[in-house]
Amino acid sequence: MGSTPNVVKILEERGLLESITNENLRLVCSDQTAGPLKVYCGFDPTAESLHLGNLLGLIVLSWFQRCGHRAVALIGGATGRIGDPSGKSQERPELDLESLEKNIAGIMEIVNKILRKNANLGSEQNSNFVILNNYDWWKEVRLLDFLKQVGRYARVGSMMSKESVKKRLESEEGMSYTEFTYQLLQGYDFLYLFKNEGVNVQIGGSDQWGNITAGTELIRKILQAEGAYGLTFPLLLKSDGTKFGKSEDGAIWLSPSMLSPYKFYQYFFSVPDADVVRFLKILTFLNMEEINELESAMKKPGYVPNTAQRKLAEEITRFVHGEDGLTEALKATEALRPGSETKLDWETIEGIAEDVPSCSLPYTEVLNLSIVDLSVSSGLFESKSAARRLLKQGGIYLNNNRVDNESKRIEAEDIVDGKVLLLSAGKKNKVVVRIS
Numbered sequence: 001m002g003s004t005p006n007v008v009k010i011l012e013e014r015g016l017l018e019s020i021t022n023e024n025l026r027l028v029c030s031d032q033t034a035g036p037l038k039v040y041c042g043f044d045p046t047a048e049s050l051h052l053g054n055l056l057g058l059i060v061l062s063w064f065q066r067c068g069h070r071a072v073a074l075i076g077g078a079t080g081r082i083g084d085p086s087g088k089s090q091e092r093p094e095l096d097l098e099s100l101e102k103n104i105a106g107i108m109e110i111v112n113k114i115l116r117k118n119a120n121l122g123s124e125q126n127s128n129f130v131i132l133n134n135y136d137w138w139k140e141v142r143l144l145d146f147l148k149q150v151g152r153y154a155r156v157g158s159m160m161s162k163e164s165v166k167k168r169l170e171s172e173e174g175m176s177y178t179e180f181t182y183q184l185l186q187g188y189d190f191l192y193l194f195k196n197e198g199v200n201v202q203i204g205g206s207d208q209w210g211n212i213t214a215g216t217e218l219i220r221k222i223l224q225a226e227g228a229y230g231l232t233f234p235l236l237l238k239s240d241g242t243k244f245g246k247s248e249d250g251a252i253w254l255s256p257s258m259l260s261p262y263k264f265y266q267y268f269f270s271v272p273d274a275d276v277v278r279f280l281k282i283l284t285f286l287n288m289e290e291i292n293e294l295e296s297a298m299k300k301p302g303y304v305p306n307t308a309q310r311k312l313a314e315e316i317t318r319f320v321h322g323e324d325g326l327t328e329a330l331k332a333t334e335a336l337r338p339g340s341e342t343k344l345d346w347e348t349i350e351g352i353a354e355d356v357p358s359c360s361l362p363y364t365e366v367l368n369l370s371i372v373d374l375s376v377s378s379g380l381f382e383s384k385s386a387a388r389r390l391l392k393q394g395g396i397y398l399n400n401n402r403v404d405n406e407s408k409r410i411e412a413e414d415i416v417d418g419k420v421l422l423l424s425a426g427k428k429n430k431v432v433v434r435i436s
Helices: 007-013 024-030 052-066 097-118 143-149 156-160 163-170 182-196 206-223 261-269 273-283 288-298 307-335 346-353 371-377 384-392
Strands: 038-043 070-075 129-133 201-205 229-233 358-361 396-398 420-425 429-435
Touching: 007 024, 007 052, 007 229, 024 229, 038 052, 038 182, 052 070, 052 097, 052 201, 052 229, 052 273, 070 097, 070 182, 097 129, 097 307, 156 163, 163 206, 182 206, 201 206, 206 229, 261 307, 273 288, 273 307, 288 307, 307 346, 346 420, 346 429, 371 384, 371 396, 371 420, 384 396
Parallel strands: 038 070, 038 201, 070 129, 201 229, 358 429
Antiparallel strands: 396 420, 420 429
16 A cells, blocks of 8 residues: 655645644654544635635645545534634624525535545545534534633633734724634634544635634643644735636636636636646646646747646636536537637527627517627627628627628528527627527
């Protein structure tokens, strides 16, 4: 049997390690006789889906799984009712129970789908991950018991020195007592999991350092035990220092119902050259040799632009959306390329309709309408003269076929499956015309 790879070393090499609470974690991870660690990451159900910021937690958990350890995904059914103040300039809005339950179900589905990819084959008992909900133990905790058993060990000075608290106390908004106690709740989660589930490591983004160390301190003081570790990974930033993970339309969601695999793929495909190698290391499981080869190739003449971006987009789309999601994204990408040979069908066009502008026009109005008139009535162009100008330059496409004739009128066979048309102006501007 081969030796177990040292996960801390791998994370460090790939730029996925910011800090660890105790250097002994490196030794534990390299000790072949120590047995597997149990590692947890928390996800508060603040939305129906996780987003790109949460993906790093799932990637780090996956690396632990791949190195022979066990992953625990903790859904914050209790802590989500309060809201983590870390990195927030104001208190999160309170969620009603129905929204909370819906969010929990959505997040559990995503986490299960992703962590299952690294699970050992065999029976459920042999699986190397588990999903827990902290409401299962918090619902039994009474305030007086909590103050007596946990609160007395928490030093207010230490709590106030945490970065997440200091920033908020200096702001106009201030901080509520409820939010102030959040670090104790997360700290107690670690203590509970350490004591009852044998969890030894908590991971989180660098903004979670205060909450993680609150847990290691409680374990040391209340249980008087060693062997609890915290590990943080850096926040995902672009080379210009801005946060990566937001598009013009908002967050990059991991749920296909909130962001199509096609749009998800396109987001990574359009990453600038300055960021692509770093993101390949952080966001994929490609070995470092292959990434280094891609990096070298980028600097050589004859490099095909976006080769590295295509690899990044394919790897991460497959990881989040599976092989089917990647196929869907690639099919839509190819179908949307003007001049593409791919035969368009109604399903492919509908699959990208949410990602491009669309309109509905009656069949009788569309039939026999000139391509120039349709370009204006669908909103693709503001004026007929602009449409004619691009048409003469060969830049207008109907269902991906270039329109060469200015007098072209829409015929019945142009309407894909009798339901829809795809009009393009150049490579990027498109409109889906639904026929009603």
